[in-house]
Every structure is written in structure tokens, then in C-alpha cells.
Amino acid sequence: xxxxxxxxxxxxxxxxxxxxxxxSPISGHRSVSWYQQTPGQGLQFLFEYxxxxxxxxxxxxxxxxxxxxxxxxxxxxxxTLELGDSALYLCxxxxxxLYEQYFGPGTRLTVT
Amino acid sequence: DQQVxxxxxxxxxxxxxxSILNCDYTNSMFDYFLWYKKYPAExxxxxxxxxxxxxxxxxxxFTVFLNKSAKHLSLHIVPxxxxxxxxxxxxxxxxxxxxxxxxxxxxxxxx
Numbered sequence: 001x002x003x004x005x006x007x008x009x010x011x012x013x014x015x016x017x018x019x020x021x022x023x024s025p026i027s028g029h030r031s032v033s034w035y036q037q038t039p040g041q042g043l044q045f046l047f048e049y050x051x052x053x054x055x056x057x058x059x060x061x062x063x064x065x066x067x068x069x070x071x072x073x074x075x076x077x078x079x080t081l082e083l084g085d086s087a088l089y090l091c092x093x094x095x096x097x098l099y100e101q102y103f104g105p106g107t108r109l110t111v112t
Numbered sequence: 113d114q115q116v117x118x119x120x121x122x123x124x125x126x127x128x129x130x131s132i133l134n135c136d137y138t139n140s141m142f143d144y145f146l147w148y149k150k151y152p153a154e155x156x157x158x159x160x161x162x163x164x165x166x167x168x169x170x171x172x173x174f175t176v177f178l179n180k181s182a183k184h185l186s187l188h189i190v191p192x193x194x195x196x197x198x199x200x201x202x203x204x205x206x207x208x209x210x211x212x213x214x215x216x217x218x219x220x221x222x223x
Contacts, residue, residue: 004155035213042215043156043201056209090155098211099144103155 002027004093004104012110018079021107025072025093031055032074033098034066037088037106048098049074056098078109086111115139116204118214126222131189133217135202138183142204147176147187150199150216159200160187189219197221 005024013019025032033056034046045058049068066076072093078085088108092101117136125131135145143164148156162169162176162185169176175188189196199218205211 033211043203043213045211045213048209058210092155098205098209100146100158100161102158103148105153105155 004091004102006089006091006104006107008107009105010108010110012112013081014112015081015083017081018077019081019109021076021078021089021091021109023074023076023091023093023104025074025091026102029093029095029102030072031094031096031098031101032068032072033092033094033101034074034076035090035092036060037090038086043090045098046076050096081111083111085109114214116202116212116214118200118202118217120217121215122218122220124220124222125192127194128191131187131192131196131219131221133187133189133200133202133219135185135187135214136183137185137204139204139206140180140183141206141208143206144204145176145178145185146203146205146211147174148201148203148213149196150201156201192219192221194221194223 007022031050033048048056052068063079068074088106090106092103094101146161147159150156160174178185199216201216202214
């Protein structure tokens with residue numbers, strides 16, 4: 001089985017711009033979650049989607065949004081980028097829920 | 113307020129010895145606990161989990177111990193191998209369907 005894939009792997013954006021990251025889960029997995037990893041804060045949960053519905057959300061501002069398509073692929077959008085949004089964004093998938101997730105390699109976003 | 117804490121940012125252990133990684137939590141409502149391992153430039157990989165109703169779970173060289181009264185869990189790796197050098201994340205989840213990760217501990221296995 002192919003693993004979780006994320007595109008792009010690296011991205012450089014300017015403050016104020018917006019960005020869309022993409023995630024393809026493992027085939028058959030219906031739950032997709034997004035995380036932000038920074039050196040100071042570790043891994044922080046952004047949100048989880050299941051069957052195209054956002055099921056859960058972490059403590060991030062509304063500039064962070066996402067969606068899931070009928071094929072379980074998911075996108076994450078960050079609007080009005082700030083310098084502090086520079087991080088590794090990880091996507092994870094599972095059959096259901098947040099238990100035993102499989103992570104993708106991440107997208108490294110740098111905001112200048 | 114950090115609900116899941118990994119107080120040691122790094123740990124060095126001799127190859128062949130036991131590695132013990134620790135994790136403390138504050139929320140007694142957590143239902144399950146997970147350990148993930150992360151190599152540079154890769155996403156975290158699920159290692160082992162434990163339900164809140166158990167106090168020990170073993171999988172090969174990896175054992176997780178849960179002490180609910182102390183709100184503490186630990187991951188034991190025996191014997192430690194060079195490929196175990198990585199960052200280890202402890203995570204906890206509950207019925208509110210949220211998951212909280214610790215900040216990670218970098219494990220160095222010394223030859």
C-alpha cells in the first residue's frame with residue numbers, strides 16, 4: 001500500500017499571502033488530520049476530517065482551514081500568512097479517528 | 113498549559129543498554145496514550161500504544177508503562193540499537209476526539 005503523500009514538500013511564501021497544502025491518505029483511510037510542528041511547540045493538532053466533515057478542531061485561528069474531498073484527499077489552507085506560520089505541516093490518516101495514525105513526510109512552509 | 117509534557121529534550125544511551133523515555137500528563141480523562149518515533153525529513157511513525165485501563169503493553173523491544181496515579185508513562189527500549197536514534201513523541205487522546213502531543217525527546221544511541 002502506498003503511504004500518505006503530501007504536496008508540495010517545500011514551499012516559500014511571503015507574509016500576507018495564502019497557501020494551500022495537499023494530502024492524499026492511505027487507500028481506504030477515511031480520517032485525515034493535520035498537524036503543525038515547530039521547534040518550540042512540538043506537534044500541534046490543527047483539525048481532523050472524516051467523510052468530508054470536519055470532526056474536530058484544535059486551537060488555531062480561523063486563518064487555518066481545511067476540507068476533505070469524496071476520495072478522502074484533503075487540503076489545508078492558510079490565509080494571510082504570518083512569519084510564525086513557518087513550520088512543518090504534517091498530514092496523517094487512519095481508518096477512523098486519531099488512534100494509530102500514519103503520517104506523511106510533511107510540507108515545510110517558510111514564510112518570509 | 114501543556115497537558116502532555118516530555119521534560120527531557122534529549123537523552124543519550126549506550127548501544128545495547130536500556131533507553132527510558134518519560135512523559136507526564138495532567139488530564140486524568142485521557143483514554144489512550146501513544147508513542148511515535150520521528151526521523152529527520154520523515155513523518156512520525158506509530159510505535160506502540162496503551163489504553164488507560166492497562167498498566168503495561170509490550171511489543172518486541174518496546175514496552176510502555178502507565179502509572180495512572182502519578183499521571184506518568186514511560187517507553188522502555190531494550191536493547192537500544194543505533195536505528196533507535198530519533199525523536200520520540202508521546203501523545204494522549206480522549207473521548208473528546210482530540211489528541212495532544214508532547215514536544216518530543218531526541219534519543220541518541222551511542223556506539
